[in-house]
Amino acid sequence: MNMQHLGQTANPQVLINGVSFNADPGQRPVVVDGCATITQLFQQRCAAQGARTAHREKDMGIWKAYSWQDYWDHSKWIGLGLMSLGLKRGEVVSILSEDRREWLYSDMGVQGAGGIASGVYTTDSASQLAYLVNDSDSRFLFVENDEQLDKYLEIADQVPGLAKVIIYEREGLHDLDHEKCLFIDELYEMGKAYEAQHPGAYEAEIAKTRPEDTALLIYTSGTTGMPKGAMLSNENILASIEAGARALEFTGNDEQLCFLPLCHILERNVSVYFPLAATSTVNFAESPETVFDNMQEVSPATFFAVPRVWEKIYSRVLVLAQEATPIGRMAFHAAIKAGRKRAEYVMHGKPVPSGVAANYAIWDFLVLRNLRRMLGMDKMRRGGTGAAPISPELLSWYWSIGVPLIEGYGMTENAGLSTTNTFESNAPGTVGPAVPGVKLRIAEDGEIQTLGLNNFQGYWRNNEKTAETFTDDGWLRTGDVGRLDEKGNLTITGRIKDIIITAGGKNITPAEIESRLKFSHYISDAVVIGDARKYLTCLIMIDQENVEKFAQDRKIPFSDFASLCAAEEVVQLIGAEVEAVNKEFARVEQIKDFRLINVLLTAEDDELTATMKLKRSFVEKKHKALIDDMY
Secondary structure (H helix, E strand, O other): OOOOOOOOOOOOEEEEOOEEEEOOOOOOOOOEOOEOOHHHHHHHHHHHHOOOEEEEEEEOOEEEEEEHHHHHHHHHHHHHHHHHOOOOOOOEEEEEOOOOHHHHHHHHHHHHOOOEEEEEOOOOOHHHHHHHHHHHOOOEEEEOOHHHHHHHHHHHHHOOOOOEEEEOOOOOOOOOOOOOEEEHHHHHHHHHHHHHHOOOHHHHHHHHOOOOOEEEEEEOOOOOOOOOEEEEEHHHHHHHHHHHHHHOOOOOOOEEEEOOOOOOHHHHHHHHHHHHHHOOEEEEOOOHHHHHHHHHHHOOOEEEEOHHHHHHHHHHHHHHHHOOOHHHHHHHHHHHHHHHHHHHHHOOOOOOOHHHHHHHHHHHHHHHHHHHHHHOOOOOOEEEEOOOOOOHHHHHHHHHOOOOEEEEEOOHHHOOOOEEOOOOOOOOOOOOOEOOOEEEEEOOOOEEEEEEOOOOOEEOOOHHHHHHHEOOOOOEEEEEEEEEOOOOOEEEEEEHHHOEEOOOOOEEOOHHHHHHHHOOOOEEEEEEEOOOOOOEEEEEEEOHHHHHHHHHHOOOOOOOHHHHHHOHHHHHHHHHHHHHHHOOOOHHHOEEEEEEOOOOOOOOOOOEOOOOOEOHHHHHHHOHHHHHHHO
């Protein structure tokens, strides 16, 4: 392989986690083991790893292994098949599917052919699919199954630019007869035929790709209006890979579990691009509903999740503890107490006193080791969280049970990684310092701004929004508000657009209050209200599982979720949780009244993004009557 052609420079190199990078981070061109683009690295890795396992996926309840050679072959056939159908360099291909190996094959196949890969959330409606396909000018669309195909069929006449729709699964579609639809195995055969006629065509396209070429189009969650397509170049992604490798340990022996949507930059990094550099093995969860079962089966070495998932695991453990025998409950609480004492030291990188360590070792042997095994966290070297605020108390709880959980920060527009805590430098309550190659600063209005080679190219065909997102001197405006301490650790206090200015003129960032409320295992989510009003109120979503258990244990009658929310004892329970949180804040920041949202929300609802973040504006609009009632 011609290393000079791949972007190898005369820059001195350094080995990190067994992978070579420039000696100094943030240098152009960014090279990972001599490769300056994603697909060049992909080609190199597949050639070197060959028969070694790259992915595992369940088939009829049994885990099956798929090699790096499988990864290369299927990606190549997809890329060549699309080229035979007329895909041109720089054209967009959309992928609408749950996580599976074909998602990655499509991702790499499209990029290898010179196209731009764009993921679509499976929770998106048919009308949202039409918007994304048309906005991106997608030439091809991959769909997982009959359910996702139905969305295309519903809007087929609205997306005339689509040349073909490729389907992963045949189940329920044996009688399908549509001129624009074909199945993935048919595309594979087209790719093989094209390769026979044009030997080396795929490799030649990979060689044409440059660091500045757009690789991904990632649509933002749309918490404020319609989603915008963020363009990420090969350089952006490789810069993120380098920063991740320098800040965090990844090894070729790591087992990982892929379960968050691959449309999201966090999961794309940890399940596609970081494993590409580290040659680790990615296991695909069967579905979002089976994540906890699959965790037990895989027992991953590293696990990244949004706070909602960590909160759910915590709630599940508390329910199990409540159902235990009196002796079991006593042992659990004693073990957590011993773990908390140790966590006070290890979370801050301090040596643990021998007495504390010995007490923890006893309870770890008796209780905590089994708890981690039950959760599928017995081999977990590091847990990671990001994409939304997480309660400091929740972080402490995981360290207490022997699961090191660190918080990081990034966004689509800076390729998903700009700061992170590490074991060597952990500052709980912050999202850590800037990763190597990235600079941070706080603007006069408190906005966090970043500068690095991971900063995106701009928004797809939206120069106006792109210009608004960068400062005159080229820094990325994140839209988040925060502060830096004397060691360079970043604390995020909220979003600029979410800042509440009360009728008395007091500026309040609601994120910290909401985060404290969500640490209660009876509260799933919360939205603080109070802009231009005399005092703060709150809309609260209860945690269905834990509150139902509370009601059943006390024989409180309810027939459905709405009646559960209406039960007087439940309202009093949440009131007590709100009062406990109020004690931690100044009077002007305290919640004076609250209402329970009595409908279960899913990512299909307007109020939630696909990454389970509440859209504040939608919540306030949809539940205006509840809000008005509190004032």
